Amino acid sequence: MPQPRGSGRLFPPTDRCHPNTVRPRAALALPEYGDRVTSPLARRERHELCDLALTVGEDAPTLCGDWTVKDLVAHLLVRENRPWAAAGIVVPPLSGLTEKSMERMARKDFGVLVEKLRDPGLTMYRLPPAEVAFNTLEYFVHHEDIRRAEADWKPRDLDPDDEDLIWKLGRGSGRLMARRVGGPFRIRRA
Numbered sequence: 001m002p003q004p005r006g007s008g009r010l011f012p013p014t015d016r017c018h019p020n021t022v023r024p025r026a027a028l029a030l031p032e033y034g035d036r037v038t039s040p041l042a043r044r045e046r047h048e049l050c051d052l053a054l055t056v057g058e059d060a061p062t063l064c065g066d067w068t069v070k071d072l073v074a075h076l077l078v079r080e081n082r083p084w085a086a087a088g089i090v091v092p093p094l095s096g097l098t099e100k101s102m103e104r105m106a107r108k109d110f111g112v113l114v115e116k117l118r119d120p121g122l123t124m125y126r127l128p129p130a131e132v133a134f135n136t137l138e139y140f141v142h143h144e145d146i147r148r149a150e151a152d153w154k155p156r157d158l159d160p161d162d163e164d165l166i167w168k169l170g171r172g173s174g175r176l177m178a179r180r181v182g183g184p185f186r187i188r189r190a
Contacts, residue, residue: 041162042131045139050118052146058110063145072142073113074105079138080125081116137169 058070067075078101079086088098105113124130147153158166167189 042135045143049143050114053114061149063149070110074102077105078102080123
């Protein structure tokens with residue numbers, strides 16, 4: 001399966017739960033991924049999350065504590081578009097800054113937020129190596145956070161290559177998350 005240039009280099013992902021000017025796609029010189037075969041998993045999960053968010057609605061619950069779907073979309077937008085405000089995601093003393101930025105973001109129209117999330121324009125997270133390393137697990141997990149909060153959710157069958165990538169990235173992020181847990185644990189692929 002063809003992969004986007006640079007997707008083989010992975011950086012340790014990070015996770016936890018000023019807007020860029022949107023430029024025409026041609027000016028961005030970003031690769032177009034028109035189908036499931038060539039589109040990176042992170043991009044597919046982003047688009048499927050956006051579709052599902054519009055389907056279930058902004059007030060639908062998620063598995064992210066008391067966050068609604070709109071709160072989750074605001075989190076993702078702050079994370080990608082306001083790095084100075086997103087610092088509180090990984091630096092607990094700055095969490096108030098992140099929460100305030102998310103609250104301001106969530107005051108906007110839900111449909112507008114979802115469409116901005118679907119096509120964020122040029123951000124560091126849109127560049128192929130960063131998109132794979134930083135967005136694959138973020139969007140996969142948050143897509144599942146919305147899916148699994150629905151009463152009638154069912155497990156999905158993932159492409160084996162997608163599963164391999166998730167497990168590969170999960171090893172790195174698992175080490176980072178283990179520090180927060182404070183005790184030993186083991187994740188084993190079934």
